[in-house]
Amino acid sequence: MSEATVLQMIDYEAKNVALEDIDVSQRELWVQDRKWDYFARLRDEAPVHFCKDSEFGPYWSVTRFADIMEVEANWQSFSSDPAITIIDPEEDFPLPMFIAMDPPKHDEQRMTVQGSVAPKNLKNMESTIRGRVQKVLDGLPVGKQFNWVEKVSIELTTQMLATLFDFPFEDRSKLTRWSDVATGGPETGIVESEEQRQEELLECLAYFTNLWEERAKKGLSNDLISMLAHGDATQDMSPQEYLGNLILLIVGGNDTTRNSMTGGVLALNQNPGEYAKLRNDPTVIPSMVSEIIRWQTPLAHMRRKATKDYVLGGKTINAGDKVVMWYISGNRDERAIDKPNEFIIDRDRARQHLSFGFGIHRCMGNRLAEMQIKILWEEIQKRFHMVEVIGDPVLVPSNFVHGFTDLQVVVHTH
Amino acid sequence: MATVTFIEHNGIEHSVEAEVGKSLMQIALDNLVPGIDADCGGECSCATCHIMVKAEWLEKVGSPSDAEDSMLDLNPEREANSRLACQIEVGEIHDGLTVDLPEFQF
Helix, strand or coil: CCHHHCCCHHHCCHHHCCHHHCCCCCHHHHHCCCHHHHHHHHHHHCCEEEECCCCCCCEEEECCHHHHHHHHHCCCCEECCCCCCCCCCCCCCCCCCHHHCCCCHHHHHHHHHHHHHCHHHHHHHHHHHHHHHHHHHHCCCCCCCEEHHHHHHHHHHHHHHHHHHCCCHHHCHHHHHHHHHHHCCHHHCCCCCHHHHHHHHHHHHHHHHHHHHHHHHCCCCCCHHHHHHHCCCCCCCCHHHHHHHHHHHHHHHHHHHHHHHHHHHHHHHHCHHHHHHHHHCHHHHHHHHHHHHHHHCCECEEEEEECCCEEECCEEECCCCEEEEEHHHHCCCCCCCCCCCCCCCCCCCCCCCCCCCCHHHCCCCHHHHHHHHHHHHHHHHHHEEEEEECCCCEECCCCCECCEEECEEEEEEC | CEEEEEECCCCCEEEEEECCCCEHHHHHHHCCCCCCCCCCCCCCCCCCCEEEECHHHHHHHCCCCHHHHHHHCCCCCCCCCEEEHHHCECCHHHCCCEEECCCCCC
């Protein structure tokens, strides 16, 4: 397939492209934030849609809330093996991780680590998180322009991740880098080549192997590496599988909450009435946190593979087909959510969104994510009248990580 | 109608009149019983309506299906009498049913 023959969605209005030609995976739609009209059209006219050719090969798009729920709940018919994003794994560099496995292995490995972010543990982490948020916010240059992504969102999520891994704190920026490298190939500009990407990920593995050896020698403690090194289902993992699971935990704890932390600032700036609501009544924060997570949908999709022929929304998906559940579309489906294209911080049933996924692969760190964002906004409101966005955000060039590399802001005190 | 009682982790009891045929999750939501999040709206897909059934009621309530069982397994704080409230349809035979709420939903 040559570049020239591919219809570029970005050159057209969604309504003028033949349904069968629509390809919502095209990167430019995401870079320029033009995907919304395409998804709206698919939801209305072809909610279970087959794209016969794309950069990622043929795939089905599932775009309505209820259809996504149906796929999520049925892991027997829709397998997560071998990958959970639209891009196929590199054949010479497989990264097995439990999110991309089915039961029973998935359950065993997940159970080994999920206790680390269970609500009971979170209670103990709350004061640590609040102290760090306060320190980061107090260090911001009041009245001067800066990148919120770098100074706040990345800083806070990386600190959190370092704590969960009991990772050397002074080296924590490595975690951010590995997270970016894991989700971004050469086409995103994050690395120059696939070789460089693999090299950096092997450095990640080497670093974490030292930590593993150190933790394996000691008794079981409450950090993720220790849990993996001592867990029955994980202690004999191959190096690639260790790396795969590390990437899962790094990306899961980093790329997601980071982008909700930034997305909330942008959404409140775009909706001044909602920002006023927040100023008048900070008790709305827990509900606002759910709304921010719905609005941002920091992971835009998850991918499954049909294990058998399956009729969904009147279309027959064949065994072996790639099926992409677009959470970002389901979260804007008016059939399931009232006024889905409005950002409403005190909306009813705010928790009923798709951003954490549903079923056995549902986000393990959802409560930690909510707590971090809640504390962030509680502390922002104590200090700042407004976090003002200056100029346009720069988006991550990805149809998976839905987020920002740059959001210039100025903070104003009360 | 049947009366069912939810007991919060801190001991506060909520006895409510339950409409027969509805799920225990819906009954909790209808009566504003705190501590049931019901993120998926009753589809057995999130496990945020976790409750523990009092021992004397276990037989009448029955056991979880395979799908419910795998969702309950996600919760490290699962107990032997753990159930998802969305998967329990309340009938006349449940008049007097008492369940405990966990400290946190996972």
